[in-house]
Amino acid sequence: MAGTGMFSEILDGDLYKYYSDGEWKKSSSGKTVSIVNPTTRKTQYKVQACTQEEVNKVMESAKSAQKAWAKTPLWKRAELLHKAAAILKEHKAPIAECLIKEIAKPAKDSVTEVVRSGDLISYTAEEGVRILGEGKFLVSDSFPGNDRTKYCLTSKIPLGVVLAIPPFNYPVNLAVSKIGPALIAGNSLVLKPPTQGAVSCLHMVHCFHLAGFPKGLISCVTGKGSEIGDFLTMHPGVNCISFTGGDTGIAISKKAGMIPLQMELGGKDACIVLEDADLDLVAANIIKGGFSYSGQRCTAIKVVLVMESVADALVEKVKARVAKLRVGPPENDCDITPVVTESSANFIEGLVMDAKEKGATFCQQYKREGNLIWPLLLDNVRPDMRIAWEEPFGPILPVVRINSVEEGIYHCNASNFGLQGCVFTKDINRAMLISDAMETGTVQINSAPARGPDHFPFQGLKDSGIGSQGITNSINMMTKVKTTVINLPSPSYTMG
């Protein structure tokens, strides 16, 4: 159970502690932040509201711990990461329980998130050993005017202190996708978990603690992003920020100093359906892509752009599948569970009402109880409706009927987002042309958008992000190239 057994150390009464300098601590603020269970809408957990002084202390420890960590052999760093991964996977049940209670993620998906996170950490350890163990060797005579008198050796060095800020929807997985690469590359790591998802993160951090990482190398400060976020992201001790979330990331990019930024932000992933598509395959992918975790995925299908000639048939097929979705609490492993907060539910409802006023066709009746919103397919959505452009982050999916592929591409590219998109057709040549025309970081052919598997590159264009994620890219992003040049007194040519 959460907060018991080996996790009892992280709990003080009904209040979860924060993690600093290798110890679980109570904040001197005396203030707490409540985590409201999206299903019951009652306080489920409480965490510390850390102070600025406590953030300063964490940054100091992170800085000094990093110096020693950078001198720790790569194989030892990898060994500790493998250990943390094993502990995490062994304790998937209590962590999944937190995900169910904090973010209403369906039971099976909650377990999957923890296991996937353990696998991500192990893969990161292996990949790190491979790519950080290699450098480059250049000789000077390949550039005009030079003899071979200079040997240039390049290697990848850590950046220092990495600040990781994940969002609520994959709090554990998107935290370890930052922690693993940072640590294997020789950095230290400060985690600011999302408020909804903080307790899942604290349990996950305890797995790293038990694995035996050095004091101060990893810390976790809790508190509302709106209160300590700016202090953290503008802290002079931070050498890199890896953030996943919404528009907050755009604001952070404008305020952060001259440090590398990895930003994975929102999306309005389009699903373009051509006349020759396998409509059963499309319908299955629309259900998976649009409604998994109640649409609260950055990679969810957020608008279907279907050719008018097959639109009726597709809508019927999707409707039939929507009717089979199980709606209810995450504990029962329902497909559609309550959305994360009441304000999120209100926002989604606002989009639905706007579409209603403007004449969208409701394929199901709109229904809401508390934070629980029944899945809804909106047909005949037009560009003047908010739902055509905004990200609902809920189980509401608009269908825009198009008369040409160009119209679909136009709609996709007119969005300020550019995360992923997908295209369904049996014609691979057309699919390639459409993929090239879509201004998104990734295009999936004949499948719904997805970030995973976690070693694939994952990036957004425009307002969807800066840089690229995925295990290899994250390791590279959290390092800097360092070169050493050996200058020879006279040209030297092998076998010359």
Ligand SMILES: NC(=O)C1=CN([C@@H]2O[C@H](COP(=O)(O)OP(=O)(O)OC[C@H]3O[C@@H](n4cnc5c(N)ncnc54)[C@H](OP(=O)(O)O)[C@@H]3O)[C@@H](O)[C@H]2O)C=CC1
């Ligand atoms: N591209 C991608 O990979 C992904 C993108 N997303 C996007 O994230 C959004 C939903 O997630 P959500 O958690 O609501 O996103 P938010 O942007 O609201 O929050 C993300 C994180 O930022 C923190 N935060 C809030 N304010 C600040 C601040 N001023 N400074 C620093 N940190 C701050 C939050 O903490 P707190 O919770 O305490 O406010 C949370 O940890 C959607 O737009 C979605 O598309 C989600 C997942 C993946």
Ligand SMILES: O=C(O)[C@H](O)COP(=O)(O)O
């Ligand atoms: O927030 C998200 O959408 C996640 O990054 C999605 O991950 P997935 O596409 O692999 O489920």
